[in-house]
Amino acid sequence: MYEIDDKRIILSVNKIIASFLVRYLPNDNPDVYLKPNLPIRLQHQIRHPRDLLQADLYANLRVLIYNDRYFRDARVYNNDSTINGCARITLSYRNRLAHESYNDVISIEHQQLEYVAINRLISLLPTDKSIQDQIEETRTYIGSILVHLAKEYFNTEIASTKKVVIKLTNINDNDDYAASYEDIDDNASPIRISISECKQQLRRLREIIHEDLTDLPKWSNLLRETTLDKIVENKITSQKLFDKHFLERDRKKTDDRQHVYWDRIKHIIEML
Numbered sequence: 001m002y003e004i005d006d007k008r009i010i011l012s013v014n015k016i017i018a019s020f021l022v023r024y025l026p027n028d029n030p031d032v033y034l035k036p037n038l039p040i041r042l043q044h045q046i047r048h049p050r051d052l053l054q055a056d057l058y059a060n061l062r063v064l065i066y067n068d069r070y071f072r073d074a075r076v077y078n079n080d081s082t083i084n085g086c087a088r089i090t091l092s093y094r095n096r097l098a099h100e101s102y103n104d105v106i107s108i109e110h111q112q113l114e115y116v117a118i119n120r121l122i123s124l125l126p127t128d129k130s131i132q133d134q135i136e137e138t139r140t141y142i143g144s145i146l147v148h149l150a151k152e153y154f155n156t157e158i159a160s161t162k163k164v165v166i167k168l169t170n171i172n173d174n175d176d177y178a179a180s181y182e183d184i185d186d187n188a189s190p191i192r193i194s195i196s197e198c199k200q201q202l203r204r205l206r207e208i209i210h211e212d213l214t215d216l217p218k219w220s221n222l223l224r225e226t227t228l229d230k231i232v233e234n235k236i237t238s239q240k241l242f243d244k245h246f247l248e249r250d251r252k253k254t255d256d257r258q259h260v261y262w263d264r265i266k267h268i269i270e271m272l
Contacts, residue, residue: 004145009242014055015134021060022049025063030047036130038061051269061094063179077125077192085117090121108149112153126195135196139196198232198271222242237266
């Protein structure tokens with residue numbers, strides 16, 4: 001039987017969120033950014049962002065959620081509601097576990113929603129490099145849970161129903177449809193992504209490279225795992241920078257046909 005270690009997830013996610021809050025919350029105004037957003041029992045104990053490192057997930061999520069406007073105005077993260085929405089679902093997940101009853105029946109769909117939201121939250125938060133390993137480890141563990149839940153969902157919900165054929169349509173073939181989305185907000189702030197999100201997009205590009213170059217060995221991919229971290233860390237966006245930062249043996253292993261992907265790599269890296 002597959003057992004989900006929710007305690008492990010809660011401890012890890014709490015550490016990641018606390019690290020983010022300590023890094024980005026102002027230090028000089030606890031009565032604005034901390035006290036009103038904390039549970040009453042903690043309002044006189046936590047007077048500085050670093051005190052959040054000792055707080056639980058409930059407290060840290062409340063501080064994150066209710067300071068959303070500050071983080072967006074300060075351009076700490078993108079000016080949309082994705083992080084706040086995921087944080088609220090994560091809080092609901094935490095509350096469900098804290099008040100769990102043996103009579104509760106949680107649907108697989110609901111569990112999938114919670115775990116996807118948690119993974120999205122820790123992927124989008126612009127956290128410090130020192131905690132990236134924990135983020136990747138947590139994302140991988142939650143990913144394994146989602147694989148298990150997807151199999152269970154198929155067995156219980158999908159396999160017994162009538163097969164549905166989904167047709168994907170390219171909207172470029174419909175000019176009228178596409179035209180209604182051509183308005184551009186000149187005041188929109190540039191999209192920023194976290195280190196984790198950057199790595200995700202580069203890994204997706206890695207798969208596209210393999211699809212384009214079907215005879216390319218995995219060890220020769222420009223974005224193989226052994227080079228990807230260094231590309232992100234040093235913000236390598238061109239062949240010239242790649243040659244500068246990597247040893248000759250690494251350069252020789254990399255198939256030359258992939259230079260055409262540097263523009264796409266640059267586009268992703270520059271969103272960091």
